[in-house]
Amino acid sequence: EAGVTQFPSHSVIEKGQTVTLRCDPISGHDNLYWYRRVMGKEIKFLLHFVKESKQDESGMPNNRFLAERTGGTYSTLKVQPAELEDSGVYFCASSPHEGTTNEKLFFGSGTQLSVL
Amino acid sequence: QKEVEQDPGPLSVPEGAIVSLNCTYSNSAFQYFMWYRQYSRKGPELLMYTYSSGNKEDGRFTAQVDKSSKYISLFIRDSQPSDSATYLCAMSAVRSSSASKIIFGSGTRLSIRP
Numbered sequence: 001e002a003g004v005t006q007f008p009s010h011s012v013i014e015k016g017q018t019v020t021l022r023c024d025p026i027s028g029h030d031n032l033y034w035y036r037r038v039m040g041k042e043i044k045f046l047l048h049f050v051k052e053s054k055q056d057e058s059g060m061p062n063n064r065f066l067a068e069r070t071g072g073t074y075s076t077l078k079v080q081p082a083e084l085e086d087s088g089v090y091f092c093a094s095s096p097h098e099g100t101t102n103e104k105l106f107f108g109s110g111t112q113l114s115v116l
Numbered sequence: 117q118k119e120v121e122q123d124p125g126p127l128s129v130p131e132g133a134i135v136s137l138n139c140t141y142s143n144s145a146f147q148y149f150m151w152y153r154q155y156s157r158k159g160p161e162l163l164m165y166t167y168s169s170g171n172k173e174d175g176r177f178t179a180q181v182d183k184s185s186k187y188i189s190l191f192i193r194d195s196q197p198s199d200s201a202t203y204l205c206a207m208s209a210v211r212s213s214s215a216s217k218i219i220f221g222s223g224t225r226l227s228i229r230p
Contacts, residue, residue, distance in 0.1 A: 004159070042120070043160070043204070043220040056217070091159055105218070107159030 002026070004108035006092050012114045018080040021111045025074070025094030032075050033095075033105065034067060038088035046090075049075060082115045089113070119143050122205055122221030130229050135192040139205035139221045142186065146207040146219075149181050151190045154202045154223065163203075164190065195228045202226070 005024040013019050025032050034046040046065070047057040051072035060067070064083070069075040079086050089110040096104065122139045129135055137151075147168055152160035164179040166172045166188075172179045178191040188207075192199055205221040 009157075040124075040222070042118075042122075042222040045217045048217075059217070093159070105162065107161065109157060109159050 004092055004094050004106050006090075006108035006111050008111060009109065010112045010114075012116065013082055014116050015084055016081045018078065019082055019113060021077045021079075021090050021092075021113070023075045023077070023092030023094075023108060025092070026106055028096070029094035029106075030072070030097050031095040032069060033093040034075070034077055035091040035093065036088050037091065037110075038085070043091065046077075079113075082113075084115050087113055087115045117142055119219050120205065120207060120221045123224055124222055126225040126227060128227040128229060129195060131195060131197060133195050133228075135190075135195050135199070135226060135228075137190040137192075137203050137205075137224050137226070139188050140186055141188070141207060141219075143207075143209065143219075144183075144186065145209040148208045148210075149179070149188050150206040150208075150218070151177075151179055152204040152206060152220075154204060156201075160204055197228045197230050200227045 007022045011019050030051050032049040035043045036046055037043045045059040047060055047067055048055045049069040052069050064079055066078045089112050091110045092108045093105040120139055120141045149166045151164040153163045154160045164177055166179050166181050169181045169183045176193045180189040202223040202225050204223040206218045208218045
């Protein structure tokens with residue numbers, strides 16, 4: 001069974017440009033989470049989808065970040081326009097059904113975003 | 117003050133040693149405690165999960181939670197070079213995934229010397 005897949009693994013862009021990160025969760029997983037780790041800091045929650053609906057987006061830093069989950073399958077996270085402080089590793093995680101315990105998270109390998 | 121404090125290391129020990137990794141926290145509402153292992157260029161992988169206080173053992177790994185002291189530990193016995201990774205503690209106040217936000221520690225980098 002394929003795990004959580006993230007594209008691209010690395011992205012280097014200039015300040016002011018737009019970047020779109022993609023996450024393919026494990027097939028059949030209703031819950032999809034985005035997390036971010038900036039240099040030297042802890043992994044922080046960004047938002048949570050249940051199927052195609054945003055369940056909790058309280059961790060999104062500002063309106064330059066837009067997340068979507070088309071048809072409850074894959075998800076994209078767009079940063080527009082990117083700023084220097086957006087650099088970090090963006091992780092996606094998924095877990096099975098709505099209402100299941102939160103410890104069963106499966107993480108992708110992350111996208112390393114560098115904004116120059 | 118951070119909700120979860122974790123010494124970043126790095127921690128280097130010889131193969132076969134017992135490793136002790138620790139986290140402290142400030143939020144008394146945390147009830148669910150996790151340890152994740154993260155290899156280089158990979159995502160975190162759940163290693164251990166415990167609820168409330170007490171011990172949990174899984175092979176060479178033992179997780180301990182002391183809620184009275186707000187202190188959690190992960191012990192690795194007979195450490196192996198393959199245990200070299202970053203270990204992240206994580207905790208949550210609620211169990212349901214529909215309302216959960218896991219709070220992570222910053223991770224401790226562990227190196228096991230052959």
